[in-house]
Amino acid sequence: MTTSxxxxxxxxxxxxxxxxxxxxxxxxxCRRPGQRSLLLEMTTRAVFPTVLVFSLYLLLVxxxxxxxxxxxxxxxxxxxVLRYIAGGSDDLGAVxxxxxxxxxxxxxxxxxxxxxxxxxxxxxxxSTTKLAVALPLLGRAELQTSVFLDVGVYVLIIGVVLDxxxxxxxxxxxxxxxxxxxx
Amino acid sequence: MLAxxxxxxxxxxxxxxxxxxxRRAAFGVAAVLPTATLLWALANTAPALHGxxxxxxxxxxxxxxxxxxxxxxxxxxxxxxxxxxxxxxxxYCIGYFGAESPEAPRNAALLLAFAGAMLGLVLADDxxxxxxxxxxxxxxxxxxVGQSGEQREERRAAVQALLVxxxxxxxxxxxxxLLGEAAGTxxxxxxxxxxxxxxxxxxxxxxxxxxxLLGAFTKSAQLPFHPWxxxxxxxxxxxxAYLHAASMVKAGVYLVARLAPGFSDLPVWWVxxxxxxxATMVVGGWRALSATDLKQLLAFGTVSQLGFLMVLxxxxxxxxxxxxxxxxxxxxxxxxxxxxxxxxxxxxxxxTGSRDLRKLSGLRTAMPGTAAAAALAAASMAGLxxxxxxxxxxxxxxGFLDEGGLRxxxxxxxxxxxxxxxxxxxxxxxxxxxxxxPGVEPTPVxxxxxALLTVPIWICSVAGLVLGIAYPVVDVLGASYAAPYPHVSxxxxxxxxxxxxxxxxTAVALGGGLVLHAQRDRITALAPRSPLDAQRGYELTIAAIxxxxxxxxxxxxxxxxxxxxxxxxxxxxxxxGAATVLGGGWPAGQPLYHSVMQVPLAIVVVIAAxxxxxxxxxxxxxxxxxxxxxxxxxxxxxxxxxxxxxAQFLVETLSLVAFVFVLxxxxxxxxxxxxxxxxxxxxxxxxxxxxxxxAAFAVVLSGARTEPSSTIGEFVRLAPAEAGANNVVSAIIVxxxxxxxxxxxxxxxxxxAGVASLVLATRYDRRGRRRxxxxxxxxxxxxxxxx
Numbered sequence: 001m002t003t004s005x006x007x008x009x010x011x012x013x014x015x016x017x018x019x020x021x022x023x024x025x026x027x028x029x030c031r032r033p034g035q036r037s038l039l040l041e042m043t044t045r046a047v048f049p050t051v052l053v054f055s056l057y058l059l060l061v062x063x064x065x066x067x068x069x070x071x072x073x074x075x076x077x078x079x080x081v082l083r084y085i086a087g088g089s090d091d092l093g094a095v096x097x098x099x100x101x102x103x104x105x106x107x108x109x110x111x112x113x114x115x116x117x118x119x120x121x122x123x124x125x126x127s128t129t130k131l132a133v134a135l136p137l138l139g140r141a142e143l144q145t146s147v148f149l150d151v152g153v154y155v156l157i158i159g160v161v162l163d164x165x166x167x168x169x170x171x172x173x174x175x176x177x178x179x180x181x182x183x
Numbered sequence: 184m185l186a187x188x189x190x191x192x193x194x195x196x197x198x199x200x201x202x203x204x205x206r207r208a209a210f211g212v213a214a215v216l217p218t219a220t221l222l223w224a225l226a227n228t229a230p231a232l233h234g235x236x237x238x239x240x241x242x243x244x245x246x247x248x249x250x251x252x253x254x255x256x257x258x259x260x261x262x263x264x265x266x267x268x269x270x271x272x273x274x275y276c277i278g279y280f281g282a283e284s285p286e287a288p289r290n291a292a293l294l295l296a297f298a299g300a301m302l303g304l305v306l307a308d309d310x311x312x313x314x315x316x317x318x319x320x321x322x323x324x325x326x327x328v329g330q331s332g333e334q335r336e337e338r339r340a341a342v343q344a345l346l347v348x349x350x351x352x353x354x355x356x357x358x359x360x361l362l363g364e365a366a367g368t369x370x371x372x373x374x375x376x377x378x379x380x381x382x383x384x385x386x387x388x389x390x391x392x393x394x395x396l397l398g399a400f401t402k403s404a405q406l407p408f409h410p411w412x413x414x415x416x417x418x419x420x421x422x423x424a425y426l427h428a429a430s431m432v433k434a435g436v437y438l439v440a441r442l443a444p445g446f447s448d449l450p451v452w453w454v455x456x457x458x459x460x461x462a463t464m465v466v467g468g469w470r471a472l473s474a475t476d477l478k479q480l481l482a483f484g485t486v487s488q489l490g491f492l493m494v495l496x497x498x499x500x501x502x503x504x505x506x507x508x509x510x511x512x513x514x515x516x517x518x519x520x521x522x523x524x525x526x527x528x529x530x531x532x533x534x535t536g537s538r539d540l541r542k543l544s545g546l547r548t549a550m551p552g553t554a555a556a557a558a559l560a561a562a563s564m565a566g567l568x569x570x571x572x573x574x575x576x577x578x579x580x581x582g583f584l585d586e587g588g589l590r591x592x593x594x595x596x597x598x599x600x601x602x603x604x605x606x607x608x609x610x611x612x613x614x615x616x617x618x619x620x621p622g623v624e625p626t627p628v629x630x631x632x633x634a635l636l637t638v639p640i641w642i643c644s645v646a647g648l649v650l651g652i653a654y655p656v657v658d659v660l661g662a663s664y665a666a667p668y669p670h671v672s673x674x675x676x677x678x679x680x681x682x683x684x685x686x687x688x689t690a691v692a693l694g695g696g697l698v699l700h701a702q703r704d705r706i707t708a709l710a711p712r713s714p715l716d717a718q719r720g721y722e723l724t725i726a727a728i729x730x731x732x733x734x735x736x737x738x739x740x741x742x743x744x745x746x747x748x749x750x751x752x753x754x755x756x757x758x759x760g761a762a763t764v765l766g767g768g769w770p771a772g773q774p775l776y777h778s779v780m781q782v783p784l785a786i787v788v789v790i791a792a793x794x795x796x797x798x799x800x801x802x803x804x805x806x807x808x809x810x811x812x813x814x815x816x817x818x819x820x821x822x823x824x825x826x827x828x829x830a831q832f833l834v835e836t837l838s839l840v841a842f843v844f845v846l847x848x849x850x851x852x853x854x855x856x857x858x859x860x861x862x863x864x865x866x867x868x869x870x871x872x873x874x875x876x877x878a879a880f881a882v883v884l885s886g887a888r889t890e891p892s893s894t895i896g897e898f899v900r901l902a903p904a905e906a907g908a909n910n911v912v913s914a915i916i917v918x919x920x921x922x923x924x925x926x927x928x929x930x931x932x933x934x935x936a937g938v939a940s941l942v943l944a945t946r947y948d949r950r951g952r953r954r955x956x957x958x959x960x961x962x963x964x965x966x967x968x969x970x
Contacts, residue, residue, distance in 0.1 A: 063908040066825040068916060074833035081840050101939075104932050111925055126921045130907045144907035146917040149924065153917075156928050161837065163935040167942040168844035176848065 355398025447499020606696020770886020
């Protein structure tokens with residue numbers, strides 16, 4: 001991405017500005033050396049995947065202990081917040097290849113489909129059941145279908161946090177840059 | 184019958200596929216379904232006339248909602264108009280719209296969709312089904328009047344038609360609900376039976392009937408709601424002929440006719456019907472006499488005729504039998520003469536490019552066929568024998584003259600006056616369209632109307648003649664509709680009843696009409712002197728509503744956060760706060776704390792809260808608010824709610840981050856200057872009182888519950904087995920109360936979209952590709968926010 005921007009000719013159309021551009025993992029690009037915190041970047045590299053895994057754990061453990069889709073989504077969202085703080089908006093784009101509204105929509109769709117799916121089996125809307133399957137080595141595995149609703153919530157919350165980062169983080173950053181203030 | 188209605192709508196939805204290949208062919212395809220409907224209805228004449236043909240489809244059985252349809256005599260008469268004339272007009276459209284007309288695809292689809300909605304309306308057997316189709320016809324009318332919406336007149340007329348008819352429609356819905364709840368059923372025959380048996384009475388019935396009549400009057404363009412109908416004449420002529428002459432505007436008359444057998448004995452029903460109907464008939468006829476646009480002339484004539492029909496079909500009375508019979512005959516007659524007259528205007532417009540009767544001249548010789556067909560239709564309108572209009576009008580006069588008494592004579596004389604005006608504007612129409620006028624050049628005919636334009640006119644006009652001669656057919660139909668009224672007169676439709684008052688009245692009306700027409704110059708001069716103008720009344724009403732809305736919005740949405748917050752706090756202190764003080768009791772035996780750990784946490788929260796109020800820097804304030812949140816989260820842990828605490832900590836963290844993001848753009852300090860004391864003190868007092876009220880409210884409410892609610896026990900019992908969860912909180916969220924969760928994530932989605940809108944949409948002004956300084960412009964580009 002170009003750092004010196006021609007004010008009269010915007011190289012990036014407005015529709016495109018929040019489209020992710022970079023590859024996976026911290027880009028290493030930095031807005032300005034003065035803003036760079038090497039320690040934070042290093043910690044983020046280490047912590048980010050761990051937090052995501054932890055959020056998945058929270059999502060699945062919700063049925064048996066504190067957790068659930070909402071908390072798990074917030075934890076995952078906070079992982080992205082950390083990425084944003086450490087690496088800036090370009091880095092956020094590196095992690096999330098899709099746009100925030102699409103993530104929100106996906107979550108909403110998953111939740112709605114979960115709600116409507118029982119109708120196909122003749123059950124009332126939003127009813128749940130337990131799916132059990134015997135796996136080799138692991139033995140009997142059970143899955144309550146309501147976990148899909150939780151997955152929908154999880155995805156949607158991640159989307160909401162990303163949207164927050166997009167709007168309040170990157171959006172305001174651009175505003176400030178356009179207004180000639182220090183970002 | 185549901186299948187027929189749905190087929191109309193489905194074919195209408197698919198019609199653009201045909202239009203894409205051949206625009207005019209689409210009208211031909213569209214005409215097939217109404218024709219089939221007409222044939223189906225005629226084939227079912229026998230069962231329809233003897234008891235009616237009923238089908239019911241469950242819609243939402245648990246709510247008692249059904250889609251029920253019924254073909255009886257009245258519905259059959261309306262189907263003839265809706266589907267029969269509909270098919271003819273769709274064929275006429277093939278000739279009317281050009282091969283490349285950009286309007287054609289939209290009109291084809293909308294006309295057929297309208298035909299389906301109107302069919303549903305006239306076949307509906309319960310009030311709610313009727314209401315659904317009623318509003319669908321209003322929407323179709325809006326779209327057909329508005330057309331592409333490129334011209335201001337079209338938009339204005341469409342909005343007026345929509346506002347007036349939907350206003351009446353909503354009033355009518357209220358009336359339907361009142362009537363349905365009073366009767367305990369929404370099925371029309373059962374309601375009528377209850378009405379006839381006198382089982383419904385009281386203020387609720389009065390209100391219900393008045394509201395329903397309001398709906399009928401607005402839809403059928405009765406005084407003082409009539410101006411929308413002449414305004415709607417900006418629509419293409421086939422649309423005017425179909426919606427605003429033959430079918431849609433008859434919906435109000437139809438509704439009155441449908442309910443009259445049950446309620447016409449009540450003064451609250453017949454007085455408004457007779458008064459409004461007669462006034463409309465006279466005023467509409469009078470206004471038609473000064474119209475110069477042929478379509479306007481016909482539109483006011485329609486208004487007048489609708490008033491006439493309203494009186495005949497709604498007034499009931501001791502000889503309601505005869506007037507109902509006359510009403511059905513004239514209902515058919517009106518469709519069969521008004522549609523061809525409109526189509527004639529369309530043909531003239533097509534051929535000469537003008538509809539102004541001051542400019543048209545000598546068309547009688549230039550377009551003799553069209554002139555003859557129009558003359559036949561106009562004769563039926565004026566009430567000349569042996570046409571159906573004459574047969575119906577004779578019966579109308581006979582009904583009210585035989586009834587006698589004050590009411591009978593007033594109505595009969597009113598009808599004569601109206602019929603005189605009708606004869607006069609019928610003559611004016613023929614004169615204006617076809618006569619050779621002294622001092623006006625004969626109008627050049629650019630292209631003669633083809634068979635597609637003239638044959639439909641002939642079909643309708645001749646049908647009026649045939650039904651006039653074959654009056655026993657109409658008599659059987661009308662008698663079947665009039666069956667609920669007491670049989671006392673033994674009256675039947677006929678061309679010749681012998682010399683008598685009815686014939687005299689007809690002669691007076693025709694003669695008077697010719698005299699009025701001869702005096703047309705004086706009438707035209709008199710016309711502008713009207714003390715009241717309903718159109719002006721409509722405009723003033725709309726302007727007043729807009730002013731009130733502006734005033735209310737301006738006062739409520741002042742754009743100041745402190746003002747909003749103060750409003751919320753004052754409302755809270757005054758309403759639930761006062762209720763708490765008056766009604767709630769302070770719970771006895773409140774321990775100061777349950778656990779020692781609560782004490783330090785509470786102290787931290789209180790200190791942080793006090794410090795927030797004293798903070799001068801925004802960042803400090805945000806951090807302190809965070810401290811409060813974490814402190815409250817700590818309380819949750821102490822009280823044994825780990826799920827809640829987890830969510831609280833996470834949300835608190837995220838809010839902190841969001842605050843910090845926003846703080847980058849805000850000054851570091853709250854304000855450079857301290858506000859004066861007169862601002863600070865009231866704010867402090869309000870904040871303190873509000874906070875104290877919330878706290879007291881919480882304590883009082885928590886004291887209202889003395890033991891865990893019964894649902895909690897059930898949740899705990901059912902969670903492992905039914906929801907497969909050991910964690911009850913999770914079981915509640917994703918299973919027992921899953922619908923709440925779904926709605927809440929929907930709310931989250933809306934909130935996220937809202938935040939993005941506020942922050943992003945102000946950035947760009949799309950039209951000029953001009954960069955807008957952030958913050959202050961209006962968020963008008965929501966699409967930017969969608970990413």
